[in-house]
Amino acid sequence: MTERVEICLSGSGGQGIILAGIILADAVIREGKSVVQSQSYGPEARGGASRAEVIIGGDELDYPKINSPDILLAMSQEASDKYLKRLRQGGMGILDSTYVGLPSESGVKVFHLPISSMAITRLGREMMANMVALGALVRITGIVGRESIEEAVRARVPLGSLDMNLSALDMGRELAIKFSSQ
Amino acid sequence: MASVMQMARLMQGNEAVAEAAIAAGVNFYAGYPITPSTEIAEFMARKLPLTGGVFIQMEDEISSMAAIIGASLTGAKAITATSGPGFSLMQENIGYAVMAEVPCVIINVMRLGPSTGMPTAPGQGDVMQARWGTHGDHPVIALCPSSVTESYELTVRAVNLAERFRTPVILLLDEVVAHLRERIILPAQEDIKLINRVKPAGNDSSYLPYRPIDNGIPPMSDIGGGYRHNVTGLVHDERGIPSNDPGVAGALISRLMTKVADYTGEIYMSDGYLLEDAEIAVVAYGAVARSARRAVKEARQDQIAAGLWRPVSLWPFPGKEIEELSRRVRCIIVAEMNSGQMAGEVERHAGGRCPVVSLAKVNGELIAPGEIHRRIREVYTGA
Numbered sequence: 001m002t003e004r005v006e007i008c009l010s011g012s013g014g015q016g017i018i019l020a021g022i023i024l025a026d027a028v029i030r031e032g033k034s035v036v037q038s039q040s041y042g043p044e045a046r047g048g049a050s051r052a053e054v055i056i057g058g059d060e061l062d063y064p065k066i067n068s069p070d071i072l073l074a075m076s077q078e079a080s081d082k083y084l085k086r087l088r089q090g091g092m093g094i095l096d097s098t099y100v101g102l103p104s105e106s107g108v109k110v111f112h113l114p115i116s117s118m119a120i121t122r123l124g125r126e127m128m129a130n131m132v133a134l135g136a137l138v139r140i141t142g143i144v145g146r147e148s149i150e151e152a153v154r155a156r157v158p159l160g161s162l163d164m165n166l167s168a169l170d171m172g173r174e175l176a177i178k179f180s181s182q
Numbered sequence: 183m184a185s186v187m188q189m190a191r192l193m194q195g196n197e198a199v200a201e202a203a204i205a206a207g208v209n210f211y212a213g214y215p216i217t218p219s220t221e222i223a224e225f226m227a228r229k230l231p232l233t234g235g236v237f238i239q240m241e242d243e244i245s246s247m248a249a250i251i252g253a254s255l256t257g258a259k260a261i262t263a264t265s266g267p268g269f270s271l272m273q274e275n276i277g278y279a280v281m282a283e284v285p286c287v288i289i290n291v292m293r294l295g296p297s298t299g300m301p302t303a304p305g306q307g308d309v310m311q312a313r314w315g316t317h318g319d320h321p322v323i324a325l326c327p328s329s330v331t332e333s334y335e336l337t338v339r340a341v342n343l344a345e346r347f348r349t350p351v352i353l354l355l356d357e358v359v360a361h362l363r364e365r366i367i368l369p370a371q372e373d374i375k376l377i378n379r380v381k382p383a384g385n386d387s388s389y390l391p392y393r394p395i396d397n398g399i400p401p402m403s404d405i406g407g408g409y410r411h412n413v414t415g416l417v418h419d420e421r422g423i424p425s426n427d428p429g430v431a432g433a434l435i436s437r438l439m440t441k442v443a444d445y446t447g448e449i450y451m452s453d454g455y456l457l458e459d460a461e462i463a464v465v466a467y468g469a470v471a472r473s474a475r476r477a478v479k480e481a482r483q484d485q486i487a488a489g490l491w492r493p494v495s496l497w498p499f500p501g502k503e504i505e506e507l508s509r510r511v512r513c514i515i516v517a518e519m520n521s522g523q524m525a526g527e528v529e530r531h532a533g534g535r536c537p538v539v540s541l542a543k544v545n546g547e548l549i550a551p552g553e554i555h556r557r558i559r560e561v562y563t564g565a
Binding site (some may be wrong): 022029034037038039059060061062 | 471472
């Protein structure tokens with residue numbers, strides 16, 4: 001049994017938060033670990049708050065929701081305001097600086113990265129922001145290997161946009177590397 | 183092929199139900215999609231035709247239920263999936279399936295009700311509707327999974343029990359379990375044990391469609407299978423012909439009840455966690471059982487001897503186990519996402535031997551471990 005790690009991915013409906021959660025969970029499975037993924041969303045397809053939860057390891061049949069996340073991705077100000085304070089002490093927050101201001105939270109490690117703006121300027125598609133975020137998150141946290149996340153993306157996105165998704169994943173990784181070296 | 187099937191996969195509860203249905207031999211699905219069960223219909227629409235089965239999207243849930251009854255009468259293994267509002271509409275025909283002894287499976291993914299309630303929010307408010315939703319005295323088999331893997335296993339079991347007992351079987355998921363994605367290793371097809379309804383021997387001139395054999399269950403002839411017979415929701419004799427005879431009626435209703443009641447040992451399923459030395463027992467099912475498991479573990483860290491009892495077959499309810507539990511624990515706490523539907527049942531079986539406390543939540547949120555832990559502590563210190 002591996003130690004339980006709780007990851008919360010949050011933002012607005014339409015940003016691909018839930019798909020990012022499913023892909024991350026899929027990558028965890030590929031590494032032979034147990035995972036529970038769930039989501040919370042309203043009845044509307046776009047807009048409104050969106051949240052995906054990924055819990056790695058822990059006891060089987062354990063509580064399937066997050067208590068206090070070890071890792072947070074927030075892609076909207078609302079999400080950041082709501083969830084950053086719930087981060088476990090010493091946890092990591094990855095915030096999309098396109099929509100989220102620099103917070104004053106202490107006791108957590110904050111990565112303030114231009115996730116959506118990178119998807120817009122480099123790929124011309126804001127839709128790809130979820131993959132940029134995933135690339136950065138995987139690089140920063142090391143919770144799954146690069147190969148596993150790429151395999152999961154291959155398995156879960158439509159073939160027509162696969163290359164663009166993989167490039168977005170790479171961009172996220174570069175973003176994380178650049179940030180860490182600053 | 184087998185090695186591919188046995189790989190660990192990430193799968194949603196609803197998807198596991200649909201995969202399992204096909205593995206269990208289901209070849210007919212009729213339904214009207216409704217949140218939070220829609221993925222089952224989507225999956226069946228994609229996959230069932232590939233296996234030679236039939237998928238029909240019906241105009242509503244009344245006709246969906248009618249369609250699976252019709253299909254089952256011709257020999258198909260038939261299921262439908264719905265949520266609260268649709269489950270309400272299905273009730274009349276569920277009674278028909280009970281009376282006409284038609285095997286079929288109804289999957290009800292519970293959301294917060296009443297009425298259209300909160301479509302994307304979990305609930306467990308249909309526990310008593312599953313038991314008593316259709317009118318008249320009737321047997322009910324209802325199973326309730328707590329995980330994706332168990333959703334798979336219980337779907338196979340539901341199809342098998344329907345065939346075994348010639349009666350509708352209800353699978354009660356809650357929205358949390360239905361939408362959860364978890365790691366699952368699917369069994370190889372050859373490892374899945376299937377039960378098929380007993381059919382009459384061919385050319386048996388003495389065959390009567392409603393004459394039971396030794397286990398109280400009549401062999402079932404497919405419509406179009408060579409035997410001409412009548413099917414009705416009215417009280418009927420062994421030929422299937424309507425009857426107003428009190429003797430016929432009494433015998434039929436009793437047999438419908440006992441054909442299941444006499445075999446509850448085959449149906450009962452439950453699960454215990456840290457119960458051996460427990461002073462406080464938490465009773466929970468579905469997703470709430472997972473919150474309860476965490477709460478029990480946390481209570482143990484506070485040196486409180488708590489344990490979890492989880493009914494998997496909600497109906498018939500394994501009441502004997504509660505009876506036994508009530509003799510050795512100080513208190514039973516029933517945690518559920520309704521206003522105490524199962525708490526009443528537990529209280530009945532506890533028979534006043536220990537207090538039964540209801541922890542009821544009806545706001546569309548899964549009960550958190552902390553809420554159960556707090557109640558355990560209150561009961562422990564207050565008792």
